[in-house]
Amino acid sequence: MASIVSEMPIAAADRREARIAWLLAAPAIVLLFLFILLPTFAVVLLGFTDFELGYGGFRFVGLENYAELIGDRTFRRSLWNTAVYTAIVTPISIVLALAIALLIEAETRAKAFFRTVYFLPVASLLVAMATVWQFLFHPSIGPINTFLAGLGIPGPNWLGASGTVLYGLSIIGIWQSVGFNMVLFLAGLTAIPRELYAAAEVDGAKSRLDRFRLVTWPMLAPTTLFVTTISIINSVKVFETVKTLTEGGPNKASEVLLFTIYQEGFVYLRVGYASAMTVVFLAILVVLMFLQYRVLDRKVHYA
């Protein structure tokens, strides 16, 4: 067998290798087309139709769905709420995660213990833990408000009032994502060469703050950029807590993008209209990724 392979003319051997490569990649290519490319194409197409599940035909309506979206108060509310949620969760969870990572990195003894504790929410079933948070947030019997009452502060009806529901959901979102970000920061911190700190000290960076500003922060920049992008994307995708705890309520105060799409498409079965919403959702993700590449590119040029 070995001798046959080595005696084959090079062109034939190449063709054989190419054929094997196609065979090995074939299942992946077929499935990629079937479950990613085709549906993505279909969702864009469906966005131009008035297709509703349960009704036979559909017709192309051009940009009608998009025109309707612009005037749709629920959709606009949903975009706004998603933006507010993202604007709260992303910065806080990043700053907290970085702070915790720095503290843990400097810690000598209980390092592993703290890492485990802060990471625990990432490994916990979010729907289940959301249920626990609902109890914690309960207006009358919840521990949070009982605690606040002990301090003489009247606690709000966290998830039940339109003024506070997004904050409540954001707290859960932060609690759930800090551990993930922290682990990425810890990996970024260990990758910084120790010599840089020594060099900075020689150059006169005496205080810890100086060393952070001169070494840690710039060296951590790629990690920070990455964590920021992934945090924003995950926040834009918030769904589980909303579906489990509030169903978009009260009064659409916690209506978020994926929940609205879910509601329109899979509950009211207005597939065409929900597809147009999905296209907007997809466009947001594409823009975010594009921005990340742009920033990354610039970093490379300056370096």
Next chain:
Amino acid sequence: MTANLSFGRILRFTLLSLGALIFLAPYIFMISTAGKAQSEIFSSSLSLIPEQWSYVENFTKALSRVSMPTLLMNGVIVCAMIFVVQIVVAIPCAYAMAKLKFRAARLMMVLVMLGLLVPIHATALPLYVAFDRLAVLNSYTALVAPFSISVFAIFLFLQFFRAIPDDLIHAARLDGMSETGIVARVVVPNAWPAITAFAIFSVVAHWNDLFWPLVVVTNQHYATPPLGLLYFRAAEAGDDYGALMAATLIITFPLVAAFLVAQKRFVEGITMTGLKG
């Protein structure tokens, strides 16, 4: 200097402990409330140890309303099926792209990068319509099929396979090994760290996923843990928090236990997949 240092250390330790307490609070209250009787929960005391131990009562309730073994079993079956198919599909493809003379490798790379952008939420509507037409809603097929292809797995393995020395593969070829043999006996054993990392990433993602099961499953029989808990909440009219906490405890436990046992691998896995993703 030493006094300063120790003050810093105490401050650091206190901050970390305080934060840890806040992060653990939901678990503490979950365990505590799961053992309290309804009347005690409504007395809204902050005491953590139940006056009367009602663990048995609450757990019996939790177990009788929704079939927990079915839920957990479904979770295991679906996650296992997804992971196995993903691996079997992605590894040969990544190998072809990394190590063989494969003309389409460039194009595949572009498709993979595009695929990374598209989450299940974006493809859910057409897939739902198609599955409805094919009458495969409410089945393991519906739960597993869309995740059979993981472009992320291809992406991750590709980077790993590129680092495997070509000589190793040439040597295997000269020994008369077929390309599939090389994948199974040379490439896979060398890629264990990537495979474990991906396993953890995949299982955590699909064990926790609510969106897709919610879309394709309406029959309790095929409910995964998150969906089952949603049913349990719906069936649990009113605020029977004792039983609810017992149910959340049962459902959260398996993955948390797995994490605590293999936490080093978990953290490594999430770091590796996180940074590459």
